[in-house]
Amino acid sequence: MSDQQPSITDPGAPRGTLFIVAAPSGAGKSSLVNACLARDRNIRLSVSFTSRPPRPGERHAQHYHFVSAGEFTRMIEAGDFFEHASVHGDWKGTARQSVEPQLAAGHDVLLEIDWQGAAQVRAKVPDAVSVFILPPSRQALAERMRKRGQDSDEVIARRLAAAREEMSHYAEFDYVIVNEVFDTAVDEMCAVFTASRLRLARQQERQRELIRALTDPGAP
Numbered sequence: 001m002s003d004q005q006p007s008i009t010d011p012g013a014p015r016g017t018l019f020i021v022a023a024p025s026g027a028g029k030s031s032l033v034n035a036c037l038a039r040d041r042n043i044r045l046s047v048s049f050t051s052r053p054p055r056p057g058e059r060h061a062q063h064y065h066f067v068s069a070g071e072f073t074r075m076i077e078a079g080d081f082f083e084h085a086s087v088h089g090d091w092k093g094t095a096r097q098s099v100e101p102q103l104a105a106g107h108d109v110l111l112e113i114d115w116q117g118a119a120q121v122r123a124k125v126p127d128a129v130s131v132f133i134l135p136p137s138r139q140a141l142a143e144r145m146r147k148r149g150q151d152s153d154e155v156i157a158r159r160l161a162a163a164r165e166e167m168s169h170y171a172e173f174d175y176v177i178v179n180e181v182f183d184t185a186v187d188e189m190c191a192v193f194t195a196s197r198l199r200l201a202r203q204q205e206r207q208r209e210l211i212r213a214l215t216d217p218g219a220p
Contacts, residue, residue, distance in 0.1 A: 014205045016107040017196055018099070018125050019043065020118045020173075021189075023133035024163035025088070026145040028179045032133060033112050035186045040193055043108045046098040049075070052090035055150045065095075082124070085116035088159060092117070108197075115169040122172075129196045131189060132173040136180035138163070 023029035037045055047061060051069040060066050067075075072091040076084060082100070084093030094111055102109045111121060121128055135141040141163060145156045170176050175192050179185040196202070204211065213219045 014106050016103045016109060018103060018128040019110040019193065020121055020128055020130040021110060021112050022115050022118045024166040025159045026141045027133045027135045029112060029133050032179060032185055032189055036189050039190055043110050043193065044102055045110050046094050048092050048094055050090060050092045083113065083117040083120040085114060087114050088162065115166055130173040131175045131177060131192055132170045134167060134170060134176060134178045136178055
């Protein structure tokens with residue numbers, strides 16, 4: 001990483017909120033995120049980079065930016081990533097330019113990442129709002145992986161073995177949602193987004209002039 005990192009703080013304008021959503025593979029993270037983004041048009045999804053090849057049905061720049069391992073390493077060395085981590089043997093990361101300019105412009109940004117990347121993001125943006133998705137059971141997690149029909153039995157077994165470690169990091173997040181009934185989980189995630197925007201510090205920043213006009217005895 002380069003030592004010269006641009007600031008993510010613009011004191012002259014209200015910043016957007018950075019949302020983090022993480023989960024073990026197969027917990028339904030992407031489906032929940034897509035459903036919430038369709039309902040909440042005020043959040044912009046940052047499309048991650050990955051060194052793994054596309055799965056059936058995945059499209060470049062829509063699901064991921066697919067690059068070679070060599071190109072990913074070059075981007076790490078150039079300091080291009082906001083966060084990056086090795087996940088199930090492949091690299092995944094968020095480009096710096098996908099996050100910092102959007103926040104500075106006042107846009108809310110959502111990162112769909114793993115717990116390792118989430119830890120890096122929280123260190124840089126302590127007021128980021130983080131959500132962890134849990135499956136209703138380990139059996140349900142295994143069934144969801146198999147139903148996707150995208151991975152071999154060997155890959156599924158490896159992902160299930162890693163899931164316990166991934167889920168052990170749930171307590172590092174602000175909110176935990178159990179994805180048992182999909183529509184309920186979508187409602188809960190959207191409620192987190194809405195409530196986060198209404199926090200005192202955010203409203204004081206975004207509604208500064210209104211609050212001054214309503215509470216300042218000298219205001220007209």
